[in-house]
Amino acid sequence: MTVKIITVGEDILGTNEEKARANNKRLDGYGILTVDIMSSPGAGKTSLIMSTIKYMKEKARMAVIEGDVASSVDADKINEMSIPVVQINTAGGCHLDANMVESALNDLPLEDTDLLLIENVGNLICPNAFILGEDKRVMISSMPEGDDKPYKYPAMFADSDVVLLNKIDLQPHLEFNVDGFKKIVTGLNPDVIFFPVSCKTGAGMDAWFAWLESAVKGKKNR
């Protein structure tokens, strides 16, 4: 299986929200749960996706869209796990948009997919303003980034359905107030679902897997 790479040029334009609604309707037609995963660079998006594939691949038919400014190193890793994947290179762009996702959908086996994970570009600011057609928005904040991030980048914390606090295995070596962090996040976003996890050790991942499995079933049974 070779990895399909889309390089985004200026000819891909259009109104983002309209296109996102069309993507959502198209994915709905197949009963696919679509999750947009956002975070800072290096917070653990690819690690989360790989752990999730290992757990979920026997339970749901998965596909992945990988967004990056450059390179296809992440898509290559997903491809090695025999999961259909499309790499989008934004050529300097700081977020995915609905047009890019539409192009990627054309290269995925939607009729054989239950769960689509979209890894957005590593950025705590710009991706938040562009809906893609997703059902759920998941953001990862990693412990080494510090417990003040919700103050500084409030919009993404406010608009996400789920916040994963990753790299909790490093907690003994950091000064990070988990209760304080959770309090700021729920202040911005009272309905948020919060999972402290370590993609490295697996700590806390069961709760994330259970939530995701339930959401996939919920989408199928609508």
Next chain:
Amino acid sequence: MTVKIITVGEDILGTNEEKARANNKRLDGYGILTVDIMSSPGAGKTSLIMSTIKYMKEKARMAVIEGDVASSVDADKINEMSIPVVQINTAGGCHLDANMVESALNDLPLEDTDLLLIENVGNLICPNAFILGEDKRVMISSMPEGDDKPYKYPAMFADSDVVLLNKIDLQPHLEFNVDGFKKIVTGLNPDVIFFPVSCKTGAGMDAWFAWLESAVKGKKNR
């Protein structure tokens, strides 16, 4: 001393490069070394600035411009150290630009400044495209982000004069290949100056301070 806060509206426009050249000329007139500090969220920009103030404040007259999407928590910390500081809130914008910096310069005592540190918005993509009038660009990459970041965000690594690899105190708990990382960075940027440091423990900071002190003197003696 109260912290001056600039909230950026749509009325601040203009051509960025022209304005940046004007800022640079203005700062040159005062013999001020100006450094633009860029990184992912939570990589250690504020920690670097605070450590640098502690070391440099007896050696050079310093001032700071703090860029954030929201909040003034960083500027408040700098203000407590009795260093002139202006907070720029970008109101959702993902980078500083030369217009914002020009506004901030109007509120700083330039005639009494030798070294101006500008903390850009936490983002590995957008700030790179906007020069501000700086003499040097310094980027911080932190070890927990992973050693593959130069592959994924090559432009900022390629265009920075200095790359600081921060949080090396966490190395025993991470899988991070320092030599491999340095090799990718110097491949993108053969003239880069590379400092592995820990702002937390102080490891490696002497080399950074020596470089900065020398650059401040070089600017004064031109």
